Amino acid sequence: MAGETGPIADTVSLSISMVIAGLFAISVYNSLEIYISIYRTFRRRQGLYFWSAICANTGIPILSVSSLLRFFALAPAGPMSIVIDIGWWMMVTGQSLMVYSRLHLVIGDPRKLRWLLCMVIGMFLFVQVPVGILFIANNYYRGPNMETPITTVFDGTEKTQLVVLSLQEVILSGLYVYEWANMRKQIEITKGRKVQTMFHELVTLFVVVVALDISLIIIQFANLFEIQVTYKPLVYSIKLKVETFVLNNLVELVSSGGNGPELPRGLMTMDRAVHDDDPWRSRRTPSLGARGGNDSELPVPKKTVSI
Template sequence: MSSSDISGSNYGLAARSSTGNIAERTAVACLTAIAWYNALELIVLCFTTFKRYGGCYFWCLLISSISIIPFGLGYLLIIFDVYDSYFSVAMELIAWICMVTGQSLVLWSRLHLVVHSPTVLRWTLAMIIVDAIIFHIPASVLELGSHSNKADLFTPGFNIFERIQLIAFSVQEAILSMIYSWEAVRLLNLRPRGNYRGTLVQLLVVNLAMICMDAAIIGVQYSGLFDVHVTLKAFAYSVKLKLEYAILGKLVDATTQKFGSSGVSAPTDLSDFVDLSHNPNNQPPADSDSQARIWDDPENIALQQTRGSSKLSSDPRVSETATPDSNRSVLRS
């Protein structure tokens, strides 16, 4: 069976037309340029948003953002026949693995913000690892083979497996997004103060937009437009990562806000609240500035004075030997 016998096989690397279509080439160039712009902006945001450069969330977000650039570059070299070789294919394959699985790890890392079940976190991480092994390795072998001298042996398998792995990774990201949305909605509904309806709506819209982008990628891929499909994937993943910043900061504000009536809230450094697996109590640490604001609050000062007086009154050494006047002098000191 030749590659021409397979429906939609014109999107394979080996079966791609050498002349191409001007409209497709223009779309490829535009989508790649936008994806690169978003990637550069994401890299800058990673180093300016986070105060502490560490944790699974930060590194996965950074690696996924950087991978968009070589992913688009590798396919540009192939599509426009600039440097159609194994180097270009290997570059885009490595970037593809880091971009796709990195995006899933970003979604998994932010689950620590709303999910407190170790079982759910372990099973979702196991799903990401197993899917990476099952789908990345065969797809990479088939794509390298479809670009070799024996392309007729690998292209049919690559055309079929490309669709399978794309759907599998889309379902994986949809599962992570649904778990995140469900837990976030349940958590925000338990908040006793504040109106979080706007945050809930934005959260659901963002996750719905991510699912719609995956559906668009699948639709373009099944239409046989391989060149547009791969560049649309780079564009979609760059937008997904930007949407992380759009909603995550607001969710951190909502889930960590305290003293709603006085307007004092906890800090919103994402590095303190996302990927809390390093914290055994799974609680976001507060910095010195937030602690100072909390302890400078008049209500907290009065509460500490009350606790101090009750502690002294319960001490037998004070209650037996000290008079009321001496107790007041002790409290004043």
């Protein structure tokens, strides 16, 4: 378990080392593409949606570069483990907050939104932080054989963390599909055939998230620590690409003008005052969970750039 407690340069073959470096390079390249797309797409560079996307994307190169330096003994394992934790927290929690930040477009119940936000915050405080502390301790307090009781505990809790985080991501992305399926026929009155296309994109997002999370869990439970650390930034960079593309299309559809009669206000219920009181929600984005129509006074975002 050299990878969990320190460098791996002397324990893996040259071919494995090249694969590790290559996967990290792809992750960083994807991150650069996402930065360009974010700054070309967002006209208003503020709010939870924008900053959580920036946070998640910044975590990818931080995690990749620090892991590479630690694996090949180019930097001390202890300090690098702290940087790795910071990158991991930014990447995972930032991505979950980004997906959460647009849920108000399809969920009209503010209580559900608050519970989902509590889930994301609780996952960070009670799952990610303890596992991160174990990882740091594992790199600072190594035994003569590179393994300690901390290593065993960390190995088990890390697997649990990955499963729980994957479940959280499946819940968040699945809610878009579930809620959109329930309201899409009503929204088609004002939004037309684009609603069906949006539904297909949300289903694709859900399938991609589930497939990538399952592949990551398989590698994790195969005890291929070096590979799964390499694979994680790549997985999250791919998910972030798909999520930003689909969610930007969702925002554009909600903000665009309808092509039919306005829906009755009673079709979908949500207290608009709650919208104004929610500090986590964009105040300039209309909500399909609240109304079937669109808000003509709201600015239309720039056309989404495919990433």
